[in-house]
Amino acid sequence: MTAASKTKSSRSAKTSAKTSGKTSGKTKAPRPSVAPAKTAKEATPVAVPTKTAVETIAAVPQAGATSNAALLARRAVAVPRGVASAAPIFAARAENAELWDVEGNRFVDFAGGIAVLNTGHRHPKVIAAAKAQEDLYTHTSFQVVPYEPYVALAEKLNALAPGDFDKKTLLVTTGAEAVENAVKIARAATGRPGVIAFAGSYHGRTLLTLGLTGKVTPYKKDAGPFPADIFRAPFPDARKGITVEDALNGLETLFLTDADPSRVAAIILEPVLGEGGYHPVPAEMWQALRAICDKHGILLISDEIQAGFGRTGAWFAIEHSGVVPDLITVAKSMAGGYPIAGVIGRADIMDALAPGGLGGTYGGNPVACAAALAAIEAIDAEGLLARSTALGAHFRARLAEIGVRAAPYRMWDIRGLGAMLAVEFVTDFETAAPDAGFTKSVIGHALKRGLILLACGMHGNAVRIMVPLTASDAIIEEGLTLFEAAVADAIAKERMIAAE
Numbered sequence: 077m078t079a080a081s082k083t084k085s086s087r088s089a090k091t092s093a094k095t096s097g098k099t100s101g102k103t104k105a106p107r108p109s110v111a112p113a114k115t116a117k118e119a120t121p122v123a124v125p126t127k128t129a130v131e132t133i134a135a136v137p138q139a140g141a142t143s144n145a146a147l148l149a150r151r152a153v154a155v156p157r158g159v160a161s162a163a164p165i166f167a168a169r170a171e172n173a174e175l176w177d178v179e180g181n182r183f184v185d186f187a188g189g190i191a192v193l194n195t196g197h198r199h200p201k202v203i204a205a206a207k208a209q210e211d212l213y214t215h216t217s218f219q220v221v222p223y224e225p226y227v228a229l230a231e232k233l234n235a236l237a238p239g240d241f242d243k244k245t246l247l248v249t250t251g252a253e254a255v256e257n258a259v260k261i262a263r264a265a266t267g268r269p270g271v272i273a274f275a276g277s278y279h280g281r282t283l284l285t286l287g288l289t290g291k292v293t294p295y296k297k298d299a300g301p302f303p304a305d306i307f308r309a310p311f312p313d314a315r316k317g318i319t320v321e322d323a324l325n326g327l328e329t330l331f332l333t334d335a336d337p338s339r340v341a342a343i344i345l346e347p348v349l350g351e352g353g354y355h356p357v358p359a360e361m362w363q364a365l366r367a368i369c370d371k372h373g374i375l376l377i378s379d380e381i382q383a384g385f386g387r388t389g390a391w392f393a394i395e396h397s398g399v400v401p402d403l404i405t406v407a408k409s410m411a412g413g414y415p416i417a418g419v420i421g422r423a424d425i426m427d428a429l430a431p432g433g434l435g436g437t438y439g440g441n442p443v444a445c446a447a448a449l450a451a452i453e454a455i456d457a458e459g460l461l462a463r464s465t466a467l468g469a470h471f472r473a474r475l476a477e478i479g480v481r482a483a484p485y486r487m488w489d490i491r492g493l494g495a496m497l498a499v500e501f502v503t504d505f506e507t508a509a510p511d512a513g514f515t516k517s518v519i520g521h522a523l524k525r526g527l528i529l530l531a532c533g534m535h536g537n538a539v540r541i542m543v544p545l546t547a548s549d550a551i552i553e554e555g556l557t558l559f560e561a562a563v564a565d566a567i568a569k570e571r572m573i574a575a576e
Contacts (some may be wrong), residue, residue: 144164144177147178148164148166162519162530163528165177165179165181168180171198172198173185173188173196173543173547173548174551175197175528183526183528184554186528186555187528189413190382190408191382192408192409193412193413193542194386194409194412194546195451195454195545196545196546196547197544199412199450199451199454199546201451201454202454204450205446205450206444209225209447212442214442215442216442217437219435219436225442225446229245229418230245230418233245233420234420237392239401241422242423242424243420243421243422243426244423245418246261246434246439247416247418247445248418248419248440249436249441250417251280251407251417252281252285253282253436255280255288255344255381255405258421259284259341259344260429260433261425261429262341262342263342264429265341265375265424265428266375268338268339268340269339269341270307270335270336270341271288271307271340271343272309272330272343273290273307273308273344274308274310275290275309275311275352276290276349276352276353277289277290277344277346277349277379278295278350278352279344283299284302284303286299295351307330307334307335307340309323309327309343311349311357312357312358312361315489320358320360320364324368337374338372338373342375343369344377345365345377346381346383347362347379347383347397348382348492348493350381350382350383350532351533352532352533353498353534353538354491354492354497354532355491356396356493357397359397359398362399365399376401376403377402377405378392378393378394378403379405380392380394380406381405383493384406384410385406385410386409387494388464388494389461389464389468389493389495392404393493402425403419403420403422404421405417405419406420409451411445414441414447414448415441416441416447455545460545464494464495464496465494465495467495467543468492468494468495474556475497475499475556476490478556478560478563485504486501486567487500488500488502488508495541499539501514501518501538502537510535510537512531512537514537514566514570515531515536515537515539517570518559519562521561521563524562525562529562530542
């Protein structure tokens with residue numbers, strides 16, 4: 077019997093294992109989705125290389141480079157401490173799913189610039205398109221002199237987005253800006269002020285988007301007060317015993333106690349919670365929200381900023397549910413590393429504001445538009461939607477094996493959609509207490525070995541996988557091997573501390 081076949085499914089794991097993420101009704105107390113085949117004493121030790129991945133690669137100094145330590149010192153003086161960096165290294169160059177720092181050390185990148193690089197670092201088609209556009213013009217401001225790349229990208233996004241109706245697209249620069257504009261459009265179209273978001277959600281770091289975000293530390297700490305007419309509904313999370321029925325009952329209670337539905341302009345939700353821990357929204361939750369929005373004249377917004385453009389095996393993650401939203405916010409992997417974002421929506425809704433009501437000096441920059449068109453073409457031509465689905469299945473199987481072999485009774489869940497996956501660590505299976513310290517240790521040991529990882533989750537106890545979909549099978553396997561070694565390192569460190 078393989079390790080994968082010994083994996084027990086929790087309610088949340090069953091949810092994430094299905095493409096649609098269906099969940100309904102009441103659940104029993106959650107169980108781990110990764111059950112060890114052996115006890116901790118019987119577990120087969122992982123072969124740990126004698127040298128780290130960084131040490132085994134000859135350091136080749138980069139032109140004009142300085143040390144990571146020197147740059148960290150300069151950074152501390154010049155950059156506000158509120159701008160955090162996950163890794164204490166400085167990039168010198170990168171290709172596809174590999175990155176080299178200023179000291180010549182090589183890393184496998186499983187973070188992808190926070191899900192920005194579905195097409196990898198410096199995809200040849202993206203770079204060529206951007207350079208060709210730079211040779212023509214780099215900025216006119218679409219509000220002053222418009223240009224064809226903006227129109228072409230809007231046409232492409234309108235065609236890709238779900239829904240058998242006329243659509244229009246606004247292009248801006250950042251994800252938070254896209255969310256701000258989606259709310260503004262919804263309010264203008266409905267004549268209502270209220271917006272409902274969900275616990276565990278993340279929508280940006282501006283004041284309005286922080287108000288929508290359902291996670292205090294570090295984003296909202298010391299930053300209030302936040303705008304009025306923002307309301308919070310419960311998210312269906314089997315890990316916490318919250319079913320779809322519970323979440324919908326909570327929403328109905330919100331309508332009765334705080335948010336008069338006749339004053340609510342929009343409901344906004346990520347199809348897979350990003351910072352909240354990579355929990356997919358169950359299909360029936362989306363279907364119920366669509367019915368509720370239709371009943372009360374509320375607009376439904378799918379925030380696809382992290383989940384879009386192939387990360388879950390579809391252009392937009394909400395497509396797995398069969399539900400069509402009124403507005404979609406996009407950014408991140410849309411342009412393969414270039415800063416651009418947008419709002420796609422029903423044409424009549426998008427036209428709610430008068431001329432001059434939408435826009436921005438840099439919105440829809442022509443170089444970023446050209447890069448986005450090339451990235452979308454690469455996703456399509458290289459079959460990256462199917463690649464994401466296949467990678468997701470591979471990662472699930474390999475991560476389950478790693479959990480059994482390297483971290484018995486510590487890897488609680490493997491969840492997500494397609495290649496948008498997270499691994500959750502706990503102290504033990506009896507209490508299932510979130511273990512942020514162990515997760516941080518895994519990430520730290522991974523970096524020492526040459527693998528870049530990021531955490532997520534309300535308690536910071538999940539590792540998320542955002543590897544470029546263009547990464548080769550060899551790079552994927554190298555990264556997984558490094559991950560397993562890092563987990564073993566973290567376990568060994570725990571045992572050493574316990575023995576002291």
